[in-house]
Structures are given as C-alpha cells and as structure tokens.
Amino acid sequence: MLELRHLRTLLTLREAGSLVEASERLHLTQSALSHQLKDLEQRLGTSLFVRKTKPIRFTTAGLRLLRLGDNVLPQVRQAERDLQRLSGGQAGRLHMAIECHSCFQWLMPTIDQFRNAWPEVEVDFASGFFFAPLPALARGELDLVVTSDPQDIPGLSYVPLFTYEAMLAIGNQHRLTERNHIEPQDLAGETLICYPVERNRLDIFTQFLEPAGVEPADVRNAELTIMMMQLVASGRGVCCLPSWAITEYLQRGYVSARPLGRDGLFGTLYAAVREDMLDMSYLQDFLLTAKDISFATLEGVTAKTVG
Amino acid sequence: MLELRHLRTLLTLREAGSLVEASERLHLTQSALSHQLKDLEQRLGTSLFVRKTKPIRFTTAGLRLLRLGDNVLPQVRQAERDLQRLSGGQAGRLHMAIECHSCFQWLMPTIDQFRNAWPEVEVDFASGFFFAPLPALARGELDLVVTSDPQDIPGLSYVPLFTYEAMLAIGNQHRLTERNHIEPQDLAGETLICYPVERNRLDIFTQFLEPAGVEPADVRNAELTIMMMQLVASGRGVCCLPSWAITEYLQRGYVSARPLGRDGLFGTLYAAVREDMLDMSYLQDFLLTAKDISFATLEGVTAKTVG
C-alpha cells in the first residue's frame, strides 16, 4: 500500500518546493506526481500538503511521512550499497567473532595482513560476545566465527583451520611435573581453572575427564589467559589450554605444561561461515591466510612445548 | 526500485518457509511470488535465497534485506497508525513545549484536565528545549508551543491565550518600593536579572528600556523563577516577570512588585500550532481549556498584585 516510491516522492517534493520541479528531479511528468499524490492521499484518507502556497507546505500527516522517509530511506540506501558490494565481490564485509578465548596471538596478525590485501573489505572484530555468535552468524549479523565446537545449524559451513594440542598447565613446583604425561586420575585432587563457559563445551571434560569418570576436586573460573597463568604459577590450580596459548608463559619459565593422556588431547579450531560466502574471493583468501599464519605459529609452539 | 512490497514478501517468506505458504499468507499465487522474487534478484544482481532446501534458506544478501525489513517495516506500520489517528480525529498526538520559562502554574492543571477529557490523545510535554521549538513545530516534531513572541513561520498559526502584565519584582527594602510605578530611568543603576535568552526576546528590553535608551548597570542570568526571587529578595537585583509568576512570592511577602510605566507593560502569551491542526476537535478543546484555566488564574493575580 504505502511504498518507498511515495516516500521518495515526498522527500523530493520537500526539497523541490513544487510539483513541476520535483517531477523534473524524479524524471517524471508533473502529471504523474499529481496523480500519484492524489491517489496516495485518497488511500490514506488525509491530505498531505497544501498546494496553494509557494513553496508547497506540508500538513501534519505529510510531515509525519517526511519523518518516516528521513528515517527509512537512508537505511534502504545503505542496504542497497551493501548488496552492491556483495554482488561485486571485490569489496564486502567481514564481521568476525571468536568463541575460543585465546586466539589473539594468531588472529591479529591474520587480520592485519588481510586488511592490507583487501582494503575495500570492511573488517570488524568482536570478542566477548554476550549472545551466541553462531546463531548471529546464521542471521547474517556476523560473517565469520572462530570456534572449536561446530554446531549443526543449516546454512553454516565449518572450515577447519588447524588442529592443536590441549595441554595441562601446572606450576613449576607441582608434583605432576615429574610425569611426562597426565592421566585423568591425576586430576582427581586438583583445582581445575576454566574459562567461564558450560562444561560440555570444554574438551578437558568431554574428551578426557568424563570418559574416565573423574571429577576434579574443585573448578574455578577465570576470564583471561593471563589470570589463569597467575593462578597456576602460584600453585592455586591447574588449567587446560591449547599449547599455543601457553607458549609465551612456558618460554619465560612461569609455568610448566604436560600432554593429556599418553597420545595427547587434540582439538580442531574451525572458521564458521555462511555456506554461500564460501566462494567469495576475499573470504577464501582470509581462510588461507589464517591457516598459513596459525600453522606457522603452531609449528614453533609444538616443537617448544612437546620437547 | 527496491520497494516495501519486496521487504514484506521476504519477511513473510522467512516466517512461512516456502513460496506456497508465503503466497497464501500474502493472498497471492505462488507464481506471483516466484516472478516477483526472480525479478528482484535479477535487478539486484544477487540471489536472495536457496530454493532447494526446506525450509528455504537465505543467502547473505537475503539476510541483509531481512535485516532491513526488520528495521524498516515496524517504523512504517507505526507511521501508518499515526496517520490513521490523524485522519480519525478522536485520537491523536499533542506534543507540547513551552518557550516561556514559567508557565507551569496554569499549564499543568490544563494538561491534567485535558488528559481526562481525551484519554486517547497521546500527550507529551517537554520543557527546557535546547533546540528552537518553533521550527520543530513547523517540522512536525511538536504539535503545540507556548510562546510570548510569535515568529513568522509559514504554516504556523498563533492563538492568543491571554494578556498578562509584566511587573518589576524588587526587594522589600528597595528604594523603588516608594514608587507606585517604575520609569525606565529608574533601572539605570540597577542589576537586572533575566532568563538566559537573547535580549531581543525579552519585553523589558524591547518594549521598555530600549525605547527610552536606558541600559541597566548590570544584567545577570538565572534559569529558574525561584532563583530570581531569592536574588531579588536579598537585594542583589531586580527582575521583570509576568504578574502571575510572582504572585506566590508576593503573597508570602518575600518580594514586592511594581508596574512598569504609567500604563503598565503588557504581553500576550500565544499557543503556536500548525495551521492544519486548528480544526481538530481535541486541539480546539485544549485551547479553550487553556484559556479558561489561565484566565481564572490571571484574574486572581491581577487583583492581588495591582492592589
């Protein structure tokens, strides 16, 4: 019923001040506008402007529609621009979020390098999401989510970035430093420090402790890796982290680390994207860059931490 | 090009999950939707959704348009509702602002009474505007402005509410208490306390001092009537106010007041409204109520202050 065409007409009319002038700007005839506005007024049951004045003056109803147009049309234009960029392929948007709590080391260089290669792409990065990032990705509010546990949401595709080893970080004086790998039973008397997320999204529970039926003595939360490291270093507990997240602290001798189980505990980090974005060139490039950089980082790390 | 119709279709399609279902909800045929969407996709140069899945899944471009629709369509509906109320006449909106700094005494009872009589009308009241209220009124952001100096803005109409006498408030010990009216020259040595607005919008300057070529010794600002009264009572200056604004303080003996000039200085308070709202019944009623109540208030006041 009411259409954007009408709002465009009204806004133009306000700027033009007369039907004749407005019709020229819209590449229509004066007659077309006269008819269009008359029809609209008829359907709405109100007059929208006073024709006898010069420049034209709007009624309260007309002003209300002008306000609507002022709010709505810029949004529409923005959306149209976004679509153009989408279909163009060169430019575009890459709004990211990370679900894993310690990806900064390899993600930041990736983003830097990507920004240089694709300056036209609008990159945005959000960490510390309150809302679930994967549904937001499906809704189109995000374009890429780094996560270690894929959920089956239609339309989403998970590209594996790399496999990492989860290791147990322990204080340098800790009794477990004598072992060269950790068994589930070893953690029965320990305080385990975790990121504040549900248990069933932590590999150490789902892959290691629960299969063996072991429960740690206590579970504490910490939001930042550095806080975990401080707690671990001071002997207040142990924590399970990807090896690359601990490297820095290992190198400085703050803490020690041991593999979980005889064969180690491995997880995979994925980039979740919408299926239909998979063939966009800039996204492909981002994924390749991410793999390259994270692989390079990871290589060094495993050598250091396993040795 | 892109029209609201398209957004409505897409939102319905998301809820329905298939073209068939969506076409029923929209009271169209499946074919119509298929054509409409195909055309739209062609014109935008992107596909908007994947047809092969069940329920239908949207592409990034489609999701972008859905977001647009989620933002835009509620606003459109709201505007349409507002227009309906406008053309109906029973319900409506009355957003007010006051330019005069001390109308509360008579305006509040007016609003109360009006609210009872027209519960369907959405009344809003803003004082202390930073932006100019009269242009906002012309733009349709406000519906009524109480002001004492009408500006000639096309489309605005000024309905006189009442005429008031501006009087000079002075401390009880002030030398001018001996006069029974004030001449311009009397203010040459005085500190004049005013509301913080431009001089040319204050009657005491434009109507009284400037014609006589007199300038007060000092001009101070105060935002609230009660602050002015305290300054006046403690002999720090004098101020010019509508008689009804001073009554309360006169009755309690805090200050004295004298007419300005032999014949007094009178001003008129207007309700500014948009011309085309003048014939709305609820507005007419508001204006009548305002006149009644302010007249009643004013009657009492003049008797008291002049005597």
Added chain:
DNA sequence: GACAAATAATGAATCAAACTCATCATGTTA
C-alpha cells in the same frame, strides 16, 4: 529405484497501476 506428493519455475494471457499527453483551471507577476 520408482511413484506420489509437494514445491518451485516458466510462458502466455490478463489486469491494474502508473505514467504521458493534451488540456483546463487557478493564481501570480509584470
């Protein structure tokens, strides 16, 4: 893997609307 049921796409025909053209009515300016 074949068949039925459901869903979407397509082409031609129809219909409605939006637009143009020509003209008239009104108001403004010189």
Added chain:
DNA sequence: TAACATGATGAGTTTGATTCATTATTTGTC
C-alpha cells in the same frame, strides 16, 4: 489584463505485476 507558472484532470498508453495452466524438481515412501 496579458503572460506565465503551477497544479488538476481525463483519456490513452505503457509497464509490470498478477493469474492460469503447465512443466520441472525435489522429497518422501514403499
């Protein structure tokens, strides 16, 4: 009052949105 500008109007044309009938695809079931 003539000349001009602006807006309204009615008839005719064009566009494009919709329907109808049909075909192609996909999905689910035995």
